[in-house]
Amino acid sequence: MTTTLPPPVAKQKSLSVPKLPSFQDVLGNKVIQGVATLTAGSAAAHLMAAAAAPALTRLYTPEDFGILAAFTALVGLLTTVGCLGYERAIPLPPKETEALSLVSLCGLILLLMTALVFVGLWCLHPILFDQGSARSLEKYIWLVAPACFFISLYEALTYYAARVKAFTRLAWTKVYQGIGMIGCQLGWGLTIGGPTGLLVGDLAGRALGISWLARPLGVQIARSPSCIFPGCLWHVAKRFWRFPLLTLPSTLLNRAAFHLPKLIMAAVFPPAILGHLMLADWVLHVPTSLLGQNLARVYIGEFSERRRTSPQTCRPFFLKFTFWLLILASGPMLAVYFLSPIVFQFVFGNNWETAGQFARVLAPAILLEFVVSPVSTTLFLSERQELQLAWDIFYSMLLCGTVAAAAALQWEPPAIVGVYAAAQAGAYLVQGLVLKLTIK
DSSP states (O other): OOOOOOOOOOOOOOOOOOOOOOHHHHHOHHHHHHHHHHHHHHHHHHHHHHHHHHHHHHHSOHHHHHHHHHHHHHHHHHGGGSSTTGGGGTTOOSSHHHHHHHHHHHHHHHHHHHHHHHHHHHHHHHHHSOSHHHHHTGGGGGGHHHHHHHHHHHHHHHHHHHHHTOHHHHHHHHHHHHHHHHHHHHHHHHHTOSHHHHHHHHHHHHHTTHHHHHHHHHHHHHHOGGGGSHHHHHHHHHHTTHIIIIIHHHHHHHHHHHHHHHHHHHHHSOHHHHHHHHHHHHHHHHHHHHHHHHHHHHHHHHHHHHHHHOGGGHHHHHHHHHHHHHHHHHHHHHHHHHHHHHHHHHHHOGGGHHHHHHHHHHHHHHHHHHHHGGGTTHHHHTTOHHHHHHHHHHHHHHHHHHHHHHHHTTOOHHHHHHHHHHHHHHHHHHHHHHHHHHOO
16 A cells, blocks of 8 residues: 655745844955044044033133134135145055155145145235134134145045055044144143134144154155156156046035035124034034044045955945944934033033034034045046036035025024035935946
8 A cells, every 4th residue: 555645845934034244244354444443543532622622612712713613614625726636546556656656746736835825815815804704814814824735735645544554653643633733722722812722723733643644655755766756747647637637626616515605604604603603513523523534544445445456346335334324323413413402501611502503403414424425535436537526516506505695695693504504414415326326
């Protein structure tokens, strides 16, 4: 008798929730180490600044901070032309000698542009500084050209450091700059007082740390002296001609979108109101800068290497990178939105309640900035400068036009800050989409 076996029952697959990849799985050990190293240096500098902030807001008035805000906006706009955009090309050459030639070319251009800034401001200062907070800045114009030089030089050196992944040196420069700035500002505020202490301290902080980055670069140039010959400089100037031709207008538009609205506000706001806005913006950028700028430098090094060796991994890397940035920043920004008015008044003093209200308005825009800004160099690294130029035209016109229109209509300062924040948030959403569609 034959026994008939029942048909086998298909084993049902157990449902399981897919495991979310860890931050290390997404970005890799090398990227994690770079972020950790840079974050350590920035954390030390920002912790010193945060610890000193309650004292500074009591040693200096909102009017003093308003003058500092106008100064930093003017310097930030002028440093756009410091190296004519060639500094952004430093991570790209496959040959190290070409990268050294690019750094040398940036130094030569920077000396010429600093001289032009000094002469131009000296001739035009009666016209430029005649309204609002800008009028109070007129007697400090002699500090603008040195500040432009130090900022532009440091930026060029950081691009080279990112290329060679010298993250430890970059971290130490943050510490040196924080010590110099805070020490000078506190000392000046305790002994003399006035906005000069804030301006000189800011300049001293920017200057410190440059030698730490320049020292190993000088050794490399000494080993390959031909990289500074005129023929080599001309070769890299022609090889990367797109950067001054397309990157410079694009970067100028981008910087204008960031600094020009604040200069417009400086023309119509009293110095005290501008000081409140500066403090709110600075406090929100303390946590975002702690990771955001360092992530950007690591992203530059990692993305440029992937583009040279395995271009097919660039898009997945970009998507995972931005996803984790959004997860990282959402919680803190929600806390800022609900608690900032109370916290500002308690930490910085009763005179700074308005700054807390401004922080609440700026929080959503700062969240999107933190997600998009670290990866905004994607277009440059992909040599799609024409897209960057088109984007920056839109971005600059949106932000500057919004603030200029609100100022022309004589809106109140909180309303002007509100429309500025809304325009900025919308612009970052569009930029993130453009970057995603660009990477193949």
